[in-house]
Amino acid sequence: xxxxxxxxxxxxxxxxxxxxxxxxxxxxxxxxxxxxxxxxxxxxxxxxxxxxxxxxxxxxxxxxxxxxxxxxxxxxxxxxxxxxxxxxxxxxxxxxxxxxxxxxxxxxxxxxxxxxxxxxxxxxxxxxxxxxxxxxxxxxxxxxxxxxxxxxxxxxx
Ligand code: SF4
Numbered sequence: 001x002x003x004x005x006x007x008x009x010x011x012x013x014x015x016x017x018x019x020x021x022x023x024x025x026x027x028x029x030x031x032x033x034x035x036x037x038x039x040x041x042x043x044x045x046x047x048x049x050x051x052x053x054x055x056x057x058x059x060x061x062x063x064x065x066x067x068x069x070x071x072x073x074x075x076x077x078x079x080x081x082x083x084x085x086x087x088x089x090x091x092x093x094x095x096x097x098x099x100x101x102x103x104x105x106x107x108x109x110x111x112x113x114x115x116x117x118x119x120x121x122x123x124x125x126x127x128x129x130x131x132x133x134x135x136x137x138x139x140x141x142x143x144x145x146x147x148x149x150x151x152x153x154x155x156x157x
Contacts, residue, residue: 001032001033001034001035002032002034002035003035004023004034004035004036004037005037006037006038006039007019007036008020008038008043009040016043020043020047023047024047034047036048041069041081042084042085045065045069048065049065050062050063050064050065051063051064051065051068051069053068053077053080055116056104056105056110056115056116057107058115058134058145059134059145060074060077060116060134060144060145060146061074061077061134061142061143061144061145061146062142063140063142063143064142067140067142068142071140071151072152073137073139073140073142073144073146073149073150073152074144074145074146074149075098075116075120075122076120077144078098078152079098082095082097082098083097083098098121102119104119105118111128112128112131113126113128113129113131113132114127114128114130114131114145114146114147115131122146122148124147124148126147127147130147132146132147133145137149139151
């Protein structure tokens with residue numbers, strides 16, 4: 001197993017593609033497993049079979065590539081996905097982008113309850129007192145750390 005910590009983030013896009021393709025080729029030839037850490041969701045989708053989304057150092061949602069990219073239930077994941085650049089202007093106009101407000105709290109002194117609650121548009125009283133565990137939710141069976149996990153359309157109605 002190889003840990004790849006932001007292996008392509010500082011590279012030109014064309015070089016990124018070459019490195020990712022090389023990693024995939026080596027994975028197939030040598031039977032490697034990667035823990036691939038990245039902020040670019042497009043790159044993650046290209047290489048990952050399973051995806052864990054982290055906020056303040058904790059996993060808030062985890063699932064297959066399809067579960068995370070097509071059926072995300074955690075508000076933070078949904079906000080991240082809504083901000084992925086879309087090259088098609090028409091599709092870009094139709095999507096329902098979520099803009100997070102506020103600053104990222106210090107991991108050394110996180111908010112009580114759900115650590116995402118100070119930036120979450122869905123937060124309610126329970127979010128300040130009960131820390132949601134990362135468990136399967138009714139909205140979809142993959143684990144999500146949200147009391148109000150639900151599917152969300154990716155484009156505006
Ligand atoms: S538990 Fe509450 S604050 Fe946390 S993500 Fe869910 S709705 Fe938002």
